[in-house]
Amino acid sequence: MSAAEWKKRCEAEWGMRGSLMPDSVDWKFVCEAKPLGRNLLRNPAPHGLSKDAPPPEPELPEMPSDGPPRFQPDGDFSGWTTSTEVLPYDTSGIPPGAMICALPQYSWFSMEQVVDLKAEGLWEELLDDFQPEIVIQDWYEESQLHKSIYQLHVKLLAADKSTVISEHTVNPTEDLSTYSHTWKEVSHVFSGYGPGVRYVSFLHRLKNKFLNGFFPTLFTGSSVIVKPTKTSY
Incomplete structure (x- = not known):
């Protein structure tokens, strides 16, 4: 198809016209990339x-682990930049002179992706004018390992990757009095954020515990979706 035909195909798919659909955009690339939705x-x-099936129940070890402590869960984390932060032992609440056999050791496992919106097929006029x-969206396991097991920090970044145009942070506190062991949804909609957005930084952290065995907090269904709609100008 010609460049004009690719443009008409994109116009028909998303219902956009005028200045939002300039001829300078590679509409063949945009149509094939399908960045919206x-x-x-x-x-x-x-x-x-x-998320449509319950999280697996944790497997309790028959014997204490005789190896070094583990702080990173199993999984294929290709596409993610990962890091681990081992937390110091929490000895608060332990009376002086008490004999301690073992204490849980916690760690944060961080996973981040930075999405290049233009490389995914979005174009400047759409991001700056239409916004x-x-x-x-994200789903994390209600593992009940601790009162704080999940954190999310999403930033809309400018072309320099350091200027933050908008951001959203989630740091929930868990109710440890009731055991439900379900997936918990976290979601947010960015709208009316202003011009200049070129990247989305998606960072979440999940807490793990080691005590005679390794117990992770799992996640699934992470998503960043740009929709051909807007709620404000």
Whole structure:
């Protein structure tokens, strides 16, 4: 197809006209990339789990681990930049002179992706003038390992990757009095964020515990979706 035909195809698919659809854009690339309405994150479920099925019950070890402590869960984390922060032992609440056999050791496992919106097929006029909704979603396991087991920090970044145009942070506190062991949804919609957005930084951290065995907090269904809609100008 010609460049004009590719443009008409995109216009028909998303219902956009005028200055939002300049001839300077590579409409063949945009139409084939299909950047609107699809998940722009790579490998959104590294543990191979689905939010439509309950999280697996933790396996209790028959014997204490005789190896070094573990702080990173199993999974295929390709597409993610990962890091681990081992936390110091929490000895608060232990009376002086008490004999301690073992204490749990906690760690944060961090996973980040930075989405290049233009490389995914979005174009400057759409991002700057129309400012479509950018929808964030994530699901984490209610592992009840600790009162704080999940954190999310999403930033909309300018072309220099350091200027933050908008951001959203989630740091929930868990109710440890009731055991439900379900997936918990986290979501947010960015709208009316202003011009200049070129990247989305998606960073979440999940807490793990080591005590005679390794117990992770799992996640699935992470997504960054740009929708051909907007809620404000």
